[in-house]
Amino acid sequence: MSDGDGLERPRLRPVEAYPVEVEGERKVLLRDPAGYTEATAVVPVPVFFLLTMCDGAHTPEQMSGEFAQRFDADLPPQRVRDILQQIDQAFLFESERFRTRQRTLHDEFRIMTSRPPAHAGGAYAVDAKDLKRQLDGYWDRQGGPGGPPAPGTATRPLRAVIAPHVDFHRGGHVYAWAYREVGSAAPADLYVIFGTGHQIMQNRFALTTKDYETPLGPARTDAEMVRKLAARCRRQDVFLDEYNHRNEHSIEFQAVALKFVLGDRPFRILPILVGSFHDLVLEGTEPIDSPDVKEFVGELANLLGAERGRVCLVGGVDFAHVGKKFGDEEGIEPGFLAGVERDDRAMLEPIVAGDPAGLYESIRKDHDRRRICGFPPMYVQFAVQGKAPQGQLLQYDRTLDEKTASVVTFASVAYWGDGEPVPA
Numbered sequence: 001m002s003d004g005d006g007l008e009r010p011r012l013r014p015v016e017a018y019p020v021e022v023e024g025e026r027k028v029l030l031r032d033p034a035g036y037t038e039a040t041a042v043v044p045v046p047v048f049f050l051l052t053m054c055d056g057a058h059t060p061e062q063m064s065g066e067f068a069q070r071f072d073a074d075l076p077p078q079r080v081r082d083i084l085q086q087i088d089q090a091f092l093f094e095s096e097r098f099r100t101r102q103r104t105l106h107d108e109f110r111i112m113t114s115r116p117p118a119h120a121g122g123a124y125a126v127d128a129k130d131l132k133r134q135l136d137g138y139w140d141r142q143g144g145p146g147g148p149p150a151p152g153t154a155t156r157p158l159r160a161v162i163a164p165h166v167d168f169h170r171g172g173h174v175y176a177w178a179y180r181e182v183g184s185a186a187p188a189d190l191y192v193i194f195g196t197g198h199q200i201m202q203n204r205f206a207l208t209t210k211d212y213e214t215p216l217g218p219a220r221t222d223a224e225m226v227r228k229l230a231a232r233c234r235r236q237d238v239f240l241d242e243y244n245h246r247n248e249h250s251i252e253f254q255a256v257a258l259k260f261v262l263g264d265r266p267f268r269i270l271p272i273l274v275g276s277f278h279d280l281v282l283e284g285t286e287p288i289d290s291p292d293v294k295e296f297v298g299e300l301a302n303l304l305g306a307e308r309g310r311v312c313l314v315g316g317v318d319f320a321h322v323g324k325k326f327g328d329e330e331g332i333e334p335g336f337l338a339g340v341e342r343d344d345r346a347m348l349e350p351i352v353a354g355d356p357a358g359l360y361e362s363i364r365k366d367h368d369r370r371r372i373c374g375f376p377p378m379y380v381q382f383a384v385q386g387k388a389p390q391g392q393l394l395q396y397d398r399t400l401d402e403k404t405a406s407v408v409t410f411a412s413v414a415y416w417g418d419g420e421p422v423p424a
Contacts, residue, residue: 006095007084011056014200015092017048018325018404030092034199035118035247036102039090046071047083054093060084106243114211114218117256118247123167124256128215135260138172143397145176149183149261156416158185159389160313160381162351163257164410165196165250165374170399171410175257177394178412182312183261189309190222191258192270192300192384194377195250195316197241201275204292204376205233206241208271212255219255222268225303229270232299235292244273250316250377258314272300274376281368286360287379297383304384313415315381317374319344320398323406326371331405337398343370344396344409352391352413356382389415 018029020042028048030041043051049070053063060080067075084093091098117126125131139148163178164171197206207230209223230238245251251271258267277287287293304311320340322328330336343366350358356379363375396411 006093006097007081007088009056009059010054010084010088011094012051012054013092013094013098030087030090032090032092033247034244036098036105037091041087041090041092043087046073050075050080050083051087054084056094105246109243109246112210114213115208115245117213117215117252119249119252120215123169123249123253124215126215131215131256132260134168135172135257138168138176139180141173141176143395144173145180145394147180149180151183152186154181154185154416156390156418157310158182158188158312158414159417160315160354160385160415162315162317162374162378162381162411162413163254164318164412165253165316166318166399166408166410167249168253170408171397174395174397174410174412175253178414179257179261181394181414182258185312186310187262187265187267188312190225190268190270190304190307190311191254191314192304192311192381193251193254193272193314193316194381195248195254195271195273196318196373196377197244197273197275198248198250198373199244201241201244201273203236203238203240204275204277204290205236205238205296206244206273206275207238208242208245210245212252212269212271214252214256214259216256216259217264219259219269220267222270225268225270225307229300229303232303233296235295238296241273241275245271248273254314254316272377272380274380277376277379278368281360281364284364286357287376288356288383293380293383297380301384301386313381313385315374315378317378317410319347319372319374319409319411320370321373321406321408322370323401323404325401325404325406332400332402332407337400337407340370340407340409341396341398344411347372348393348396348411348413351378351411352393354382354385354389354391354415356380385415389417391415 015030016033020029027042060077063080064077088095120126125134161178164174207226209226211221212219347362394412398407398409400407
């Protein structure tokens with residue numbers, strides 16, 4: 001181990017850590033949510049303690065000393081180095097080994113003409129027939145809308161929808177509410193999909209010209225509009241974080257749902273990943289007052305205003321992420337869950353109204369205590385919508401994980417415009 005490999009003062013990358021039990025022993029599973037590697041590491045709790053010191057400042061000698069004080073056990077520096085080398089094999093450190101892999105994967109993704117389905121075979125079926133059966137089952141699932149869409153029966157033009165981005169098997173019945181409206185309305189020519197960028201982004205927004213492949217066929221990206229929007233955004237390079245599209249599910253699940261309800265009918269998508277606004281919330285700045293957000297919203301609104309075809313905005317978002325898995329001391333007691341739902345439903349008022357300022361205020365006043373991961377894309381969607389169309393809450397629900405004592409909440413909302421519907 002040398003200073004050149006980055007492991008003499010190692011820094012752990014942003015990873016997900018889950019408690020697991022292996023042969024009766026408590027351990028911690030580490031995985032890379034950014035998808036640079038599918039490898040995972042399962043480590044004993046004492047080893048995980050070592051990893052909490054991998055902040056770029058501690059040396060193996062210092063870790064050895066801290067370990068001895070904490071566990072009253074000897075772990076020589078060389079043994080610490082051996083453990084660090086093993087973790088580095090899973091590309092979980094900001095090491096030279098990881099940076100080499102990162103450059104290779106970025107280069108490979110850059111030259112692709114389409115984005116492969118990252119979550120097929122895991123979050124949803126990889127076979128087209130199996131996938132259709134899977135999604136068909138959500139129409140009549142408990143909490144679902146009770147039946148599939150009836151194309152051409154919408155009485156008003158559909159302008160926008162909010163849908164979950166939680167896995168289909170946990171939230172498919174709530175997706176079904178939003179996409180029944182999409183399937184019943186006249187198909188749009190362009191669906192602008194605002195997705196949560198879950199991984200660290202250097203800029204607020206990430207675009208791609210790549211089509212989104214699905215088992216049901218590709219969702220074609222309007223590459224020309226993407227390039228026009230990119231050229232107008234001079235405050236940021238909107239392709240700098242393009243790689244984040246590779247493994248992100250928030251847009252992928254919407255592309256799959258659109259292909260399912262629209263079938264062979266032609267349409268285009270404009271996939272937009274929106275990064276964190278947490279810094280703006282902490283400093284008390286409404287996002288539209290941030291120059292990069294203001295520029296992006298304004299230029300996108302101008303482009304869509306000049307679009308001759310029908311446009312529908314789609315938000316792929318979830319709401320609260322609470323419980324012990326997400327760092328809360330509280331578990332999933334009934335009183336705690338009731339409070340989360342109460343606060344969610346208060347937040348739904350500005351969401352249904354399509355009110356970005358009201359949504360921001362609902363997040364700001366409790367410092368985003370519930371970790372609303374869909375806040376940035378919803379805010380941008382509402383700001384682009386301009387005059388809020390008529391909205392309606394279709395369904396609200398949650399998924400509860402007793403193993404990690406955690407809850408994720410989500411909803412479907414539809415927004416209709418004034419006037420007669422456009423013929424299908």
